[in-house]
Amino acid sequence: MTTQHEISERCLHLPSSNFDKIMKMAIENKNVISLGPGEPDFVTPEHIKEAAIIAIDKGYTHYSPIGGRAETKEAIAKKLKKDNGIDASPEEIVVTCGSQEALYLATLSLVDPGEKIIVPDPGFLAYIPMVETVSATPVSLPLREENGFEFDPGELERLIDQRTKVIIINSPSNPTGGILKKKTLEKLADIAIQHDLVIFSDEAYEKLVYDGKKHISMASLNGMNDRVLTFQSFSKTYAMAGFRIGYVAGPIDLIKAMTRLHIYTTVSAPTVSQIAAVEALNGSQKCVEEMRKEYDRRRKLITKRLEEMPKISSLKPEGAFYAFPNISKLGMSSVEASNFFLKKAKVLVVPGSEFGRWGKGYVRMSYATAYEKIEEAMDRIESAVRKK
Incomplete structure (x- = not known):
């Protein structure tokens, strides 16, 4: 051509x-x-693969409900309560084609052109292009080695202005391997409340922590459940990258907006993958x-x-x-x-x-x-x- x-x-x-x-x-x-x-x-672990194979054999090869199968969302809600201390009903969850689609839907749903999103730097390489694609402005929040790759809350506050809408955090971090401590998350919570900001909490690596460290979900902190979107993936925890399955949980108004956009992007996450995800969550860990x-x-x-x-x-x-x-x-x-x-x-x-x-x-x-x-x-x- x-x-x-x-x-x-x-x-x-x-x-x-x-x-x-x-x-x-x-x-x-x-x-x-x-x-x-x-x-x-x-x-991918055998019991999860077997669930997918059985689903195919039984003919579960059609579209799913837009926001996700009821069984899948119920399993996710149960997991969030048990593992993360997050109270989310099935109606406050959207099942997506990986957590990256969920992040993109959230950005489209919440941020208008010209508004700002603060992103960790260094951070997952898709954050900045994702923000720029919706004509918003990414603002880098430095993660310095001397601070254990945690951000400085004072520096974060200085980056915030009237156009700031969202702060993205990623813990454990890609690429640094760092984990945000509870005191850092608590300071972030205070900042978010003071400036009326929404937090995108990317927790794709939540199960991969070492040396007795504990993962803390931002939405589990007092007063934060109504201003945090929690993004999770099956790719890292269950070695299911090719299944393209993830989800987001958060305030019902944001979830409804994301569901409307989801209709016009991927319609629904793959049905077979959603069934396999239920086995991943409910089966042996x-x-x-x-x-x-x-x-x-x-x-x-x-x-x-x-x-x-x-x-x-x-x-x-x-x-x-x-x-x-x-x-x-x-x-x-x-x-x-x-x-x-x-x-x-x-x-x-x-x-x-x-x-x-x-x-x-x-x-x-x-x-x-x-x-x-x-x-x-x-x-x-x-x-x-x-x-x-």
């Missing part, structure tokens, strides 16, 4: 990704170990703990090895499955370091700058890959760094 079409400004303004270029380089190079993936390397323990084993390995390397330092991740080492003493930018690791060590990592300007000087390393591969990747990186 030779016809050239005029692409929308909305699409043209989306940022290009250096990670895409690095991925292409990795494909062209043989014997590359990837520490890039943001999804579990585990196969042994698989969740087994995966968490293996991630913890890998976390300890990657942290130990990074600590032993010259010119590289890394805080021990408290959650998720990412390390976020500081590579600034190598005298390279994040992109340059990622290219260096790929070319000299044949290891793929993600430049920290992909996650915001406060990610410069870092790279993200995923330990959602086999223990043996992580060992080999660390051997290669250490050898390359010592020879530099």
